[in-house]
C-alpha cells in the first residue's frame with residue numbers, strides 16, 4: 446500500500462493537487478492524533494488557523510465507513526459529544542474504547558506512516574450541542590476529502606463493530622498467490638481470489654450508502670478494504686492486492702483525483718448529464734436519517750458548482766436552472782416530503798432534496814426547447830409567473846400520472862405527474878411554464894411550438910395568493926393554459 450502511494454505521489458501527474466499560491470486548503474476542524482509512537486493512546490486535536498495558514502502540510506487519512514445496524518446507544522458511546530470532547534482533547538482516550546472499524550483505521554494510518562486520522566463521528570460533535578458543530582462541519586466535506594492524503598474505505602465492514610482487517614483466528618479466505626513455472630509461457634501466477642472490482646467495491650455494502658458517494662468522488666485516492674482483498678483507486682486506475690492493474694471506466698470517473706475537473710466537459714450537455722446521473726444515483730442510495738438528504742451530497746454539489754462556474758441551491762444549478770427543475774418521481778414509487786423539526790432546515794418544494802425516494806430527470810433535448818427567461822432563483826424561492834389551467838379533462842392513470850384528454854375524445858394531449866399524491870381538483874392546480882418545445886415549420890426551420898414543460902403548483906398561502914408549492918411536473922399544450930391575463934411575478938417555496 447505504501448508502494449501504491451509512493452508511485453501515485455511520484456509518477457501520477459494527474460493525481461497531484463497543486464496548491465494555489467495564497468489559497469490555503471480547507472481542513473477539517475479536528476483530527477485524531479494517533480501519536481508518533483505506537484501507543485494505543487489517542488487524542489483529538491484541533492487545527493488552528495496558524496496551522497492552516499502555514500506551509501505545514503497536515504497529511505491526514507480520512508475514513509469512509511458506515512455504522513450499519515449498530516444500536517443508537519452503542520453509537521453514542523463511541524461518538525464525540527459535547528460532554529466528552531474536553532476530555533478527549535486534553536487527556537486523550539484509549540483506542541480500546543472505539544469500535545473495531547475505527548481501531549483498524551488507526552492501525553492502517555500508522556502503517557502508512559501518518560500521524561493524523563479523520564473519522565466523522567469522532568472529529569465532529571454528534572450529541573449534546575443541538576447539532577451546531579455538525580451543521581458547520583457538514584458544509585466542509587469537500588475540503589475534508591480533497592485535502593486528505595488518502596481515504597481508506599471500510600468496504601467489507603457491514604457495521605462499525607466488525608472491522609475490516611483480517612484477524613488470524615477468524616475463518617476468512619486468505620489471499621494466496623503461487624508461482625507456477627511453465628516452460629512454454631514463462632512463469633504463471635495463480636491467485637486464490639479473482640479480481641472483481643464490480644462485485645467487491647461497487648456492489649459492496651458501503652457503496653450502497655448515500656453519504657459514501659461524495660466521499661468517493663471527492664477523495665484524491667482511496668484504498669478499498671473489501672472481503673477478498675484491498676484495491677487501490679486513483680486517477681490512473683485501479684490496482685489490486687493480487688498485483689493486477691485494471692482500468693475501469695466508472696472507477697476512473699469517481700476515483701479521479703480531480704473529479705470532475707479532468708473530465709472532458711466541453712459541452713453544456715456533458716455537464717448536465719454528469720450532474721443528472723450523479724443526483725439520480727444518489728437518490729437510489731440508502732440513508733439512515735432522511736433529513737440528511739441535502740447534506741450527504743453538499744460537498745459534491747459545491748465542487749460541481751465551482752467546476753461549472755455557477756451557484757447551486759438544493760441540487761439546482763443556476764446556470765442549468767431549467768434542466769435542474771424538470772425532475773419527476775421515478776416509476777410508480779411515490780415520493781414523500783421530508784419533515785424537519787426546525788423551520789430553517791426545510792428544503793423548498795421545487796428541489797428533489799425535499800422528498801424521500803428515487804427521482805429522475807425528464808429526458809429533454811435542449812436544442813429543441815426554448816427556456817422561459819423569467820424563471821429565477823432567489824435564495825430559497827423560485828420566482829416565476831403562475832398560470833391557471835383551462836378546459837382540461839384529467840384522466841387518472843397509475844404511477845401518479847394523469848393524462849390530459851381532448852374533450853372531443855381525440856385521445857391524450859399531454860400529461861401531469863405528481864410528486865406525492867394526485868391532485869385532481871383543477872381549481873387547486875396551477876402551472877409555471879419552464880420551457881416551450883420547438884417544432885418544424887413549413888420551410889424546415891424550428892419555431893416555438895405549442896407544447897410546454899411545466900411545474901405543477903398549488904397555492905400555499907390563500908391570503909396573499911402569491912405563494913405556491915410544487916406538486917409535480919407536466920407536459921401541456923398551450924390550449925389548456927390560460928394566457929390572457931398578464932400576471933405578476935409569484936413565488937414557489
Ligand SMILES: [Zn+2]
Pocket residue numbers: 452453454457460666679680681
Ligand atoms: Zn494516482
